Amino acid sequence: MQRVLLIYLLFAPALLWLPERIKKQRALLFALVQLGVFAYFITRIPLLSEVPLIREVTQWIPGIGLDLEFTLDGLSMIFSLLISGIGALVFLYARAYMKNYRNTGRFYFFLFLFSGAMLGLVLSGNLIQLFIFWELTTFLSFMLINFFHEKEASRNAAFQSLFITGFGGLSLLTGIILLGKVVDSYSVSEWILRASEIRESPAYLPGLILILIGVMTKSAQFPFHFWLPGAMEAPAPVSSYLHSATMVKAGFFLLARLNPVLGGTTEWTFIIPLVGVVTMLTGSYFAITRTDLKSILAYTTINALGILILLMGIDTKLSVKAALLFLFVHAFYKASLFMIAGMIEKKTGTREIGLLGGLVRYMPFTFLITVLVAFSMAGLPPMLGFLGKELIYEAKVQLPGIGALILVLGVVSNVLMVAVSLLFIYRIFLGKGDSMPRIPDEKGFLLLLGPGILALLSLFLGLFPGLLGSTLVQSALAVVHAEGVEVKLKLWHGFNEVFMLSVMTVVLGVGLFLLMLRKKVIQERWNNLNQRIFYIQLTRVFTAALDQFVRFSERKTRVLQHGYHRYYILTIILFAALLIWLQIFVTRGWVIETGFSLQPFYISGLVLLIILSTIFSAVSNSRLTSIIALGVSGYGISLIYLYYSAIDLAITQILVETLIVVMFVLVLQRLPRFARLSSRLTKIRDLAVALIFGSVMTLLALKAIRLEFSAPISDFFLTNSYSGAFGRNVVNVILVDFRALDTLGEVVVLTVSAFGVSMLLRKNNSEK
Amino acid sequence: MEIILAILVGVQYTAGVYMLLRRSILKFIIGIIFMSNATNLLVFLSAGITSGSPAFLGESAERTDELADPLPQALVLTAVVIGLGILVFILALKFKFFSVTGTDDLDQLKSTEE
Incomplete structure (x- = not known):
């Protein structure tokens, strides 16, 4: 399985750089690869009846116990077949459909990667890994929906879908992590083993809701459904693929995957059916009043997704069985209907249903195929859709409690779907249509191949449903619902209440259809x-x-990012000061060890001198006096160093101070006088801020006295200075010997600074 | 004595912050000098002050307990030198800035483009 995924990863870029001559056949090559993958999965079906699941594990990030885990069981088998099979048909269709567009290389590249990501998703046995594939499909579908990025509607739709499904993805990840913490694992098999622990933990409900939000956004459930009709801005092959076998089914897949872990609780059987029912009704209700072909289909997709989620939420053996079968039903008819819609748009130049009509004259085969698949959509015999609908009714009939309500709503929704299907057929192919932009033809064998195969499959499997039931659906059901059950599907169920419901649905649907037809x-x-x-x-x-x-955000940014340098500084200093004040307040109750004394007087006098010259420097209006006062305070500080046993420090300080004063004076003659820019009020405000900061620093200095610099370090230097480095001046030895590399760094800093200065000054000269 | 020195630190910081908040770039640079002096003093003070016994080892090369702590001195020495490097660079930058824009007002410096 990993190799299969690797094929996708390698083939996509490889085919992007094909020689020009083969390039035109690219779509065929992709379709062939898909077909190969499809065949690979087909050959694995018999294996699946012997072992319940095939697993491949590779170490990924062993440090946090994360493995790449690929599992193939009944459930992922269904999805893999749909993804690769319909994928092959979509590529064949796309070859004909995309012929005259630019950038088809990019299109195939993304579409191919997308199906790879989708396969990776359904084969993932580890939820973190599943999440990564999940996000990949989100991103790649964004690229696909955005294919006509010159159109604004396209961009908006793509952004909307990215935003919503991306948001859902984050929610999903949170949910996975939340529940993963309970059992300390992200492996699905581990989750299933310890399902009761998860279900009983307090994290269950929040985790379930978070994961459900992910499912709802991806599977376009109400109230997140609106991105899906927008996504029809994509080219028809993409819509066909996204709506049928991939993307939107990912949410359903995740629900089915996690059903053994999270399912069966009151929360599950309450929340999920509710979401599903509302979505189902929304979809079918809006589908009937739409006039855009693709829009109609998009809403029927929402309807189908609602049904799927509803059935998974009901969570009985029958409902899950119905859901798994309906998955096939929907994938078949939706993929082919979208392909047909794309073809009609291509041939006639419009997809407004009001402009179309009477196409049966020009496109008889298309008409035939459409009738078949639309019957499947309506749930009419002998199509597979009929069987799907029967099973759904059966599941709902046997439901206790609120089942009756769900059943009624389900019938309503199906009546609408019958009418939609019939209207779809009638308005496009029958009836009058004189206002078409172009008279269509049926040329293009590849355009019809995909829908044709799918229509025949719908018919064939509808007649012989046992082929599907005993193998695929049964093994998938065993995955979702642990107890093994035999699945026997047959078209004819006999006269029972389910059949009566079907008849009623069809009668009402046809009635609605006729009504809508008579009175436009x-x-x-x-x-x-x-x-x-x-x-x-x-x-x-x-x-x-x-x-x-x-x-x-703009308003907030304008307030915060005003661009005034001094206000940034003001904010930073003020907050820093307040935080230090807070800390000093929290740790109050300390005593200053040494008392206040002015001894020795010459030092006190020196300090007073420094303070006075500092203040003078700050308030002086003359640049020269300000700098001289600055120098005085610097020299004063070096004297303090000298008195308190820091001779090297004092020497350095004197040197530096001298340099500073000299440089200032040098630069000064080229600089303007002090500008007097601040008003009295700002000065007072600044002084207040400065005092807040200065005072807290005084307190901090007092607190910091006698702070023990890690004693062993100083001791080490003092002890080893002579014996190790043969120097008696310990500070010196530290700088040039023990920490010589630091000093080298310091030298580098000075050099870089000198380079910078020379560059700045030289450029200036050359300009002159 | 420590109290007086702590007050000195506070005064230097106050002057530094006050100057940093000025619109004149030259004053801003002076503010940086004050800030760095104040910080150096703070680090120097924090190890405690000992007068008259620098960290020099005598003939015996044996350490005695009264010696001043050499570690903060070494730290501050490095800081002083690096402070000089930064300051020189800022001064040159300021010089260039003025010769290009002809203003000393920080508020004029709101965007990197003309």
Whole structure:
């Protein structure tokens, strides 16, 4: 499995640098690779009936116990087959569809990597690793949706999807870490082993909700669903792939993966179905009033995702079985419908349903395929979709408690879906259509290949569902629901209440379809009504909230980043002073050991002199006096050093002070007089700040006296100075011997500074 | 004596901060000198002060306990020299700045571009 993923990683860039001649066949090559991977997984199916899962582990970051863990079990098998199989068809379709676009190389590159990331996601046996693939799909789907980045709508849609799914990804990571801490592992198998511990820990509910937010954003659940219709800005192959087998199914996959760990609790069976039901209704309700082909399909995707999440939330054997089957149903019909929508747009130049009509004359095969898959979408026999819907009803009928309500809502949603499917067929292919921008044809074998295969599969598997049930669905079900169950699928269930529900759904759906067909006004009125009821559009809320946030940041930045140097300093100093004050207050109750004395007087006098000259230097209006006073205070300090046994220090200070004064005086004649820029009030304010800081530093100095510099260090120097370095002046020995490297660093600093100065001054001269 | 020296540290810091907050760049540079002097004194003080017995070893090369602590002295010595290096650089920078812009006002220095 790791090798399979490696293929994706290597092939994508390799095919980017193909010689020009082969470049045109790139899509075919990619499709072939996908097909190979598909075949690889097919050959693994028999193996799966013998061993429940195949695992490959590689050490990744052993320091924190993180391994690369790839597992192939029934669940990941279903997804792998869908991803690679539909992936191959999508590439074939894309070859025909993308023919006349620029930058197709980049497009295939991202699309191929995307399917690799998706495979990595479903094969991950470690949740941190899964998260990384999860984020990869987020990023790559952003690149794909953004393919027509010249269009603003494209950019906005891509950003929206990135923002929302990215936000969900972070939430997911938090949830994983939260629950991972409980069992101290991120391996799914470990989680399953110790599921009861996780379920009983207090972190369970927050963890579940955080992970659920990740699932909801990825799988476009209400209220995060609005990024999905936006994502139809992508080229048709991308929509077809994203909506059917990948991206949006990742959330469902994660739920199924974690069901043995987190499922079965009241929280699970309450929150998740609620989310699912609302999403399901939202999707089907809005699908019926849309007029853009891809938009209609996007909302039906939301509907299907809602159903999937709902079924996973109900969490009975039947519902999970239904969900797993419906996964296939939806992947088949959605992929092909998007391909057909893309093709129609390509051939006619529009995807407004109002402009289309009567296409059956020009595209008879397309019509046939569309009828098949749309029947599957509507859940009509003999398609696989019919079976899926039956199973869903069966799962809901046998539900206790709130099941009745869910059942009613489910019927409502399905009635809407029947009407949507029929309208889709009728409006495009039958009816009158004279306002098409172009008269279409059916040329392009590859455009029809994908939808055709998928339609036939829907039909074939609908007639012989046992092929699917006994192998794939059964082993996947065993993964999600631990007890092994035999799955026997058949198309005909006999006359029972489920069948009656189906009949009712179809009758009502057809009725709605006829009604909407007769009175065109209804749709318009309905649309207007919707706009009035749902005038708060989530996309707009999203944009507005984002704008507000940006504006808030701008305002805040303007206040904080004002650009005035001295106010930055003022802020820093003030905060530093207040913090030190706080610390001194916290550790109050210390005593100054030495008393106040002016002995010896000559030192007190010296200090007084320094203080006076410092103050004089600060307030003087003349530059020269200011600098001379500065020099006085510097020399004074060196005398203090001298008195208190720091002879080398005193010498250095005198040298440095002399240099400073000389340099100032040199520079001074080229500089202006002191500008008198501050008002009296600012001076007083600055003095106050300075006093706050100065006073606290005095206290700090008092506290710091007798601070023991780590005694062993000084002792070491004193003891070894003569014996080790043959020097009696210990300070000297430290500088040139013990810490010679530090001194070398100091020399480097001075050299660099000298270089800088010479550069600055030389440039000046050359300009003159 | 320590108290008086601590007050000296405070005064130097006060003067330093006050000068740092001025708009004139020259005053700002003087402020930096005060700050570095004050910090040096603070480090020097913190090890305790001993008068009249520098860390020189006598003929016997044996250490006696009254010697001043050499460690902070070595630290401060390094700091003084590096302070000089920085100061020279700032002065040159200031010099260049004035010859290019013709102003001594920090508030004019709000962006890196013209």
